[in-house]
Amino acid sequence: MKEYVLLMVSAALVNNVILARFLGLCSFMGVTTRIDTAVGMGMATTFVITVSSMADWAVETYLLQPFGLGYLRTVTFILVIAAAVQFTEMTVKKVSPALFQMLGIYLPLITTNCAVLGVALLLVEGKMSFISSTLFAFASSIGYTLVMVIFAGLRERLALADVPRLFAGPPIGFIVASLLALAFMGFSGMSTN
Amino acid sequence: MVEGFAHVVAVEGGVAWLEPEQTSSCGSCASSSACGAKGIGTTASRLEARRFKLDNYAGLVVGERVVVGIRENALVKASLTAYAIPLAAMLGAGAMAQWAAGSDGITMAAMVAGLVLGLGIARLSAGRLSSRGDLAPRFLRRANVGVVCKIN
Numbered sequence: 001m002k003e004y005v006l007l008m009v010s011a012a013l014v015n016n017v018i019l020a021r022f023l024g025l026c027s028f029m030g031v032t033t034r035i036d037t038a039v040g041m042g043m044a045t046t047f048v049i050t051v052s053s054m055a056d057w058a059v060e061t062y063l064l065q066p067f068g069l070g071y072l073r074t075v076t077f078i079l080v081i082a083a084a085v086q087f088t089e090m091t092v093k094k095v096s097p098a099l100f101q102m103l104g105i106y107l108p109l110i111t112t113n114c115a116v117l118g119v120a121l122l123l124v125e126g127k128m129s130f131i132s133s134t135l136f137a138f139a140s141s142i143g144y145t146l147v148m149v150i151f152a153g154l155r156e157r158l159a160l161a162d163v164p165r166l167f168a169g170p171p172i173g174f175i176v177a178s179l180l181a182l183a184f185m186g187f188s189g190m191s192t193n
Numbered sequence: 194m195v196e197g198f199a200h201v202v203a204v205e206g207g208v209a210w211l212e213p214e215q216t217s218s219c220g221s222c223a224s225s226s227a228c229g230a231k232g233i234g235t236t237a238s239r240l241e242a243r244r245f246k247l248d249n250y251a252g253l254v255v256g257e258r259v260v261v262g263i264r265e266n267a268l269v270k271a272s273l274t275a276y277a278i279p280l281a282a283m284l285g286a287g288a289m290a291q292w293a294a295g296s297d298g299i300t301m302a303a304m305v306a307g308l309v310l311g312l313g314i315a316r317l318s319a320g321r322l323s324s325r326g327d328l329a330p331r332f333l334r335r336a337n338v339g340v341v342c343k344i345n
Contacts (some may be wrong), residue, residue, distance in 0.1 A: 037268050040268045043277060047275075093239055096320070096323065131287060131297070131300050
């Protein structure tokens with residue numbers, strides 16, 4: 001139990017997908033102008049990362065490794081991620097057309113989110129069991145959502161702040177992101193890995 | 194209220210059908226030349242799939258550009274319903290199977306079953322939200338020509 005908790009804390013905070021591994025920066029800058037859109041994107045990404053990681057683990061364990069097809073890993077994972085996004089889109093549409101109207105805009109963006117592929121490739125590198133890899137993927141995506149929401153909150157406050165004209169908009173956003181990354185570096189003191 | 198632009202594509206009796214203009218989550222809408230994500234979200238079929246209807250109290254006509262809105266917390270409620278419920282059910286089922294059996298195959302099967310169960314619960318919950326009108330977009334006003342969302 002303790003190892004699972006440590007694994008999740010490490011994935012979410014110490015090795016945060018955005019601020020430590022620098023994955024998913026496009027959505028980090030693009031979708032964080034409002035807290036609610038950041039939550040929407042974060043939740044959709046969490047769902048897709050978790051589901052696609054489960055599928056990627058199964059493909060890696062039962063297909064790529066036994067048949068020595070490791071060189072096809074990246075291409076296969078991209079295909080699995082695209083299929084997971086398509087599955088999510090179809091499922092949300094089936095579960096509730098009204099939800100699909102609201103959340104559908106985020107789903108195609110996730111296909112091109114490098115965090116999804118990055119987490120899947122990290123799982124292979126880590127040679128984890130199924131439950132560990134699922135928890136790792138879930139915690140990584142919770143870390144992604146957490147940073148998105150924190151950054152969206154900061155940007156909402158920045159929009160009201162008196163920022164010098166040259167720094168207004170994305171420049172002050174990048175500076176705040178760097179300060180946030182510095183703050184998250186504090187978590188690296190919790191682990192030697 | 195979260196606002197967005199939409200075009201009226203059809204009017205049937207007292208109901209107007211609208212297509213959302215925003216094609217990516219960055220809010221660039223009409224500034225499509227500045228949008229790196231436009232290729233994946235702008236196909237006609239995708240916009241058509243996101244077509245929605247409104248009661249046409251305002252006398253909208255085909256081709257009009259309007260501003261529609263949803264409640265501030267509607268997006269959060271919707272994403273929690275669509276994603277958090279199935280995820281929680283899936284992880285809960287997986288944790289129980291791992292604790293009881295400790296086998297990767299059984300855990301995987303339990304998680305898939307949990308996901309299906311979670312989607313069923315999400316469907317019921319979404320139906321309840323829809324019947325309360327929490328997820329429905331509302332007509333706010335007609336958009337002025339040339340008005341676009343700000344990218345910031």
